Amino acid sequence: MIRHEGIHHVSLIVTDLERSKRFYEEVIGLREIQRPPFDFPGAWYGIGDGGQQLHLLVHVGETLRGGGIDTRDGHFAIRVADFDETIAWLDRCGIEHRHNRNSITGFSQIFLLDPDRNIIELNAARE
Incomplete structure (x- = not known):
């Protein structure tokens, strides 16, 4: 059996690194962390204090998502301290964004798109 310790990182494809960095730093509030000197552009971010990371990988071409916010599509979630x-x-x-304070999940959810149309969920404990 595999003994899980948690999710280490999520990687997302982006087409414009500087635009994506501004979004994840200025809107989402993540802090950039050191990244190995790969032979392709990207950026790494720390999330919270538990060692989880978000990795942005530059990919020339189109991302797969063409539509709007679809809460049933692939996404990653970050827990936030305050929903309102x-x-x-x-x-x-x-x-x-789309939000649901009283989601059937038992926690409040907010869904949004990054500049490359990757879906992000921000969720919070119900008060």
Whole structure:
């Protein structure tokens, strides 16, 4: 049996690294961490204090998603401390999102797209 310790990282394909870095730093609030000197561009970010990471990988071409926010499509989720504060921040940043305070999941959910149309879920404990 495999003994799991947690998710180490999620990798996303991006087409414009600088645009994506601005989004993940300025909107999502992630901090960039050191990345090995690969022979292709990208960026790594630390998420929270548990060692989880987000890796951005530059890929020339189209991403697969062409439509809008689809909450049933592949995505990754980041737990946030305050649902209402996060909604207010996304509104101030002009970021389109869909949210459900009373999701059947038992926690509140917010879905949005990054500049390359990767789906992100931000979720929070219900108060």
